[in-house]
Amino acid sequence: MSIRDGRSEVFGPLYRQKKLIEQMICSADETISETSNSYSAIHNNAKYSNSLDGSSSKPSWKVLIYDDIGRDIIAPLLRVAELRQLGVTLHMSLSNRRQAIPDVPAVYFVSPTADNIQKLNEDCKNQLYDSMWIHFTSSIPRVLLELLAQGCGNDSQRIMKVYDMYSSFISLEKTLFTLHMQKSYAALNQPRMSDRDIEKMMESVVTGLLSALITMKIVPIIRAQKGGPSEMVARMLSDRIRELAVGRNSVFSDALSTPNTERPLLLLLDRNIDLSVMLHHTWTYQALGHDVLQLHLNRITLPKTISDGFRNAKSYDLDSNDEFWAVNAGRPFPQVAEAVESALADYKKDVDAVNRQAGAVGDVLDEARLEAADHASSEALTKAVMQLPILRKRKQTIDMHTNIATAMLDCIKDRGLDGFFQLEDQLMSASSRANVDKNAVLALLKDQRGTPHDRMRLALIYYLSATSATANEVLSECRNALKLSGCEDLR
Structure with missing residues (x-):
């Protein structure tokens, strides 16, 4: 998703998320006397986001443990050299077999799942590290929090603090982030997909968007296309914001004081609004x-x-x-x-x-x-x-x-991507569509240059650009041309 804001250098997702992750890693630099065993009380990233410009003391040595989701969030933000500057001597996957390092604190950055809770409990019982600073990518449900507390037993004093980071998104640029949901469009348009699976996917979208809003400390005006997944996401997101906006320690406390005239617009659209863009061979x-x-x-x-x-x-x-x-x-x-x-x-x-x-x-x-x-x-x-x-x-x-x-x-x-790009560009433009030579399109579909996917993408754009009167004819011609080039089933 792209952010359009003149203040994006400082208030955008990349800057704020990077600062939060840096401060997360430095959480283990706190002395034992300044902390308490508080796995039963969740802290949120408001503690960090309220001190983004604060300077920290010299970092102590520590290890960083993450799952696949945590790794992907950190990867675009911090390089190995930057991790070392923050005191990280070793970074490892939670799923890997790890040896004990008794005198070193461990910072965990993992998603709140039952499997991860089990692994955290095992680390605690096996006393792999001197102390454990646990950070969840999104809010941990109460039932999993209780499972964490029960599983640690008498070793729970090793868990210094537990945080809800609300960081379930990946910042790629100053004004661009992604929810990193693989093949989500295909899944949502799968006729055999159950309502429960659709709801789970919608929940993942809402969790990611909510994390981005909390990190950027904004409460947007939400607008969505009616009658599709985007409307479902908009309603669920609005409800979640209202839930979190209640209370003295709200994660949106600063954002709620912003006048409506300064609130940003969050526009949610279904991808079906323009399928050709997904298929187009771009030139940038x-x-x-x-x-x-x-x-x-x-x-x-x-x-x-x-x-x-x-x-x-x-x-x-x-x-x-x-x-x-x-x-x-x-x-x-x-x-x-x-x-x-x-x-x-x-x-x-x-x-x-x-x-x-x-x-x-x-x-x-x-x-x-x-x-x-x-x-x-x-x-x-x-x-x-x-x-x-x-x-x-x-x-x-x-x-x-x-x-x-x-x-x-x-x-x-x-x-031969230049040929695909030029023809597709003409087909997608209302002013030049009528001037496209059908024989040129069919010739390129029959050509062996390019991959089968390249030819299929051109065929689909050609079909989507056809009028209702010519759609069946175009579909038949494209099928014949694709068969001649050996392109039939690309599922």
Whole structure:
């Protein structure tokens, strides 16, 4: 989901969630005298969010334990080096077999499930760590909280605090987050899906949205498309907000004081409103990363290639600190290729300038000016050395995006994606749809270039763009063309 707010740098999901996770990790830095055994009383992330700008003392060494959901939330926010700066010497999965580290506190970040509660109880009984600081990604039900308390028994003093983090979403950019629900659209449109399964999926959506709202400390004005899943989500979300808004320690206490004129709009729409967008072969840098490469949680993996006789694959992390990515992610691919060349040219100019600066006084031979020249040379060298780490970082970024763009270009050529993009773009535009050559579409469907999925996506867009009078004819022609290219069943 995308956030449109001029204050998104500080108030957006990424900034706030990252600060909350950092403070979560540093929760174990509190001394024992400042805390109490309080597994029976849940704390929420209001404690953290009210002190986002607060500075913490020097972190102590600790271990970080997470489940798959917790890992995916942390991955785009903090790198290994940042975890070390926060005192994390070891990070492990809750499901893995772990050895005891008796003198070290453990920070847990897990979802509130019965399986996870059982594993937490086992860790407590086995005394794996000196103390346990448990943080749940979303609010833990009372029944599971009681199960946690009962399962620990006499070892419950090891549990220092339990938190409801309300962090059941993944921040990918300053103004973008995802609920990370795999194949949710297909599931919701599955005729055989039971009402109970639909309700569970709706509950997951509501929990994720509620977490984002609490983290950003906002109570939005909610508007939804009527008669579909979005309306169900809107009603459930509204009810949950009202429940949590009651009481002195409400997680929405600050947001409720905001005037209605300043409250943001939360617009919920069903994906069916425009199916073609999901199928379209896009032409922008970030979208191509998802489409032709493996871009997952801000990590992009390039296809395996033959290099120096060895088969290898490269992965890169993309984040908000990457200025090139921030500027060019939404630009058309040809412009990105030009931007890479321009960035490389600027880098070479700056390197030449530093080299000239460092050696500008190297040929001075006049004894009367020798002392001044030595001083100038020393200053120039010092300045040049200070610029080297910045230039090295720029070169790494340029090399990374050069490799990514090259891999994308290879995929575009191999699959003929430019042809798919152009035809689909015309079909999706009301002004140019009538001018699309049907024979060109059918020829591309019969062509062996591209994957079967590429051809199927074009066929579906062609069918969706047809009028009711020609829909049956278009469907029949597409089926025949797809069969000729060996594309029949892609379920």
